[in-house]
Amino acid sequence: SVRNLGLEKIANTVKFPCKFAQSGCTLSFHHYEKVEHEDACEFRPYLCPCPGASCKWQGNLNEVMHHLMKIHKSITTLQGEDIVFLATDINLPGAVDWVMxxxxxxxxxxxxxxxxxxxxxxxxxxxxxxQLIGTKKEAEMFSYRLELSSHRRRLCWEATPRSIHEGIAHAISQSDCLSFDTPTAQLFAENGNLGINVTISLN
Amino acid sequence: SVRNLGLEKIANTVKFPCKFAQSGCTLSFHHYEKVEHEDACEFRPYLCPCPGASCKWQGNLNEVMHHLMKIHKSITTLQGEDIVFLATDINLPGAVDWVMxxxxxxxxxxxxxxxxxxxxxxxxxxxxxxQLIGTKKEAEMFSYRLELSSHRRRLCWEATPRSIHEGIAHAISQSDCLSFDTPTAQLFAENGNLGINVTISLN
Ligand SMILES: [Zn+2]
Ligand SMILES: [Zn+2]
Ligand SMILES: [Zn+2]
Ligand SMILES: [Zn+2]
Incomplete structure (x- = not known):
């Protein structure tokens, strides 16, 4: 393969508009910076935040809640800063997601x-x-705390919520979340159900 | 194999003294209860509590600290209810124990x-x-809390200390302790060193 140094030189000086220009982004980039920007671009569409990736919906941030309420009706909502997320039947075999x-x-x-x-x-x-149904900047205003507790044992994790724009797959793959194995889950479960105390606070 | 039901019947009625009778235990048991008692018998000798099982010392509870100070001189001691346990070089390959x-x-x-x-x-x-250098009963008077923290992240575990009489192998095999994987360790480590805040409290 023969490199065309002249063309490469031109390509490195030309700037291209972000591929989300039509959605409102006014920025331009050298080709070698473009992909990195587009990954983080605030005008990139939001994907459906439900785990499992079976839903292919994408759209604007202000449409996400409408999508969830219309298409993912079975998801329970609780009001308040301090709630209990009850995951039932944690011993079900295979990979399982619980969402609320x-x-x-x-x-x-x-x-x-x-x-x-x-x-x-x-x-x-x-x-x-x-994860917050909101931007990364909005997510950084908050902290969340997850707590498992039982008689004389307690496990807790505190961190900044993810924005649904970033998603949670990376956090999970890096164990940047509360992670625990089955024996630990058994210490805190009752009749196969696991209650996780969730507290959201404003920084 | 022919079962001698007559002998079995006799064996089930006879009680045998605990094998730690010479150390002070006055209890007797049917043969089918004897092993379970002896595992938990307060007169059973204490083993060296250092992890790794390379030291074969055993003796009375009141000799344990003397043994540690004489044979395991390299173990650091800190005074106080609230200290930092600094584990250095957590990226060292292979199975490693840090003790203080x-x-x-x-x-x-x-x-x-x-x-x-x-x-x-x-x-x-x-x-x-x-683990407490003490009996199981003494251990139940206390709680311990282990905490990893870094910028905007915190992981903590609270439980009752083990007695060195029970040891920690079972707790570890059941994840009945603070457990985390390498990516999580990296979130909290600095320059390959991990600081764990340890707080002991009296219930
Ligand atoms: Zn853009
Ligand atoms: Zn969806
Ligand atoms: Zn005994
Ligand atoms: Zn020893």
Whole structure:
């Protein structure tokens, strides 16, 4: 392959508009910066925040709640800063997601508990994380706290909610969330159900 | 194999003294209860509480601290209810134990961070737990809290300390302790060192 250095030089000096220009982004980039920007561009459409990636919906931030209420009707919503996210039948085999919504501070948060099967040995790991139906900037105004408790034991995790624009897949793959294995889950479960105390606070 | 039902019947009625009778136990048991008692018998000798099982010392509770100070001189001791257990070089390959002592409320506690290699995939899991140099009854008077914290993230675990008479192997195998994987450890480590805040309290 023969490199055309002249063309490469031109390409490196030309700026291209962001591919979300039609959605309102006015920025332009050298081709080598363009992909990185578009990943983080605030005009990139929002994907459906439901875990599992089976729903292909995408749209604007202000349409997300309408989409959830219309298409994902089975998701429960609780009001308040301090609620209990009850995951039932945590011993169900295979990979399972539990989802609920929490509304407080005039925002909506989606709580996700995901069980993954890891390794050949059938070990299961649970991941719990909170995402804001909002921008990354809005998410940074908040903290969330997840707590498992039982007689004389307590496990808790505090962090900044993810924005649904970033999604939770990366956080889960990096264990940047509350993660625990099946024996730990059993310490806190009652009759196969696991209650997670969720507290949202404004920084 | 022919069962001698007559002998079995006799055996089930006879009581045998606990094998720690010479150490002070005055109890007797049917043979089918004897092993379970002896596992929990308060007159059973204490084993060296250092993780790794390389030291074969055993003796009375009141000799344990002397043994640790004489044979395991390299273990650091900090005074106070609230200290930082600094584990250095957590990225060292293989299974590693970090150990230190904490003295408060006129008792000595041993803090253990253990890194295990799990599964063929080279995944590493860290387990942190606190054990009291004392009886199980004494341990139940206390709670311990382990906390990892960094900018806008916090992970904590609270539980009852183990007694060194029970040991920590069972707690670790059941994840009945603070457990986390390498990516989580990286979120809280600085320059390869992990600081764990340890707080002991009297119930
Ligand atoms: Zn853009
Ligand atoms: Zn959807
Ligand atoms: Zn006995
Ligand atoms: Zn020893």
């Amino acid at each position: 919504m929490q509304s407080c501070f005039n925002f909506h948060f989606m709580l996700v508990l995901e069980k993954q099967e890891k390794f050949e040995h059938g070990q299961q790991i649970f991941y719990a994380v909170v | 002592m904490q003295s408060c409320f006129n008792f000595h506690f041993m803090l253990v961070l253990e890194k295990q290699e799990k599964f063929e995939h080279g995944q590493q899991i860290f387990y942190a737990v606190v």
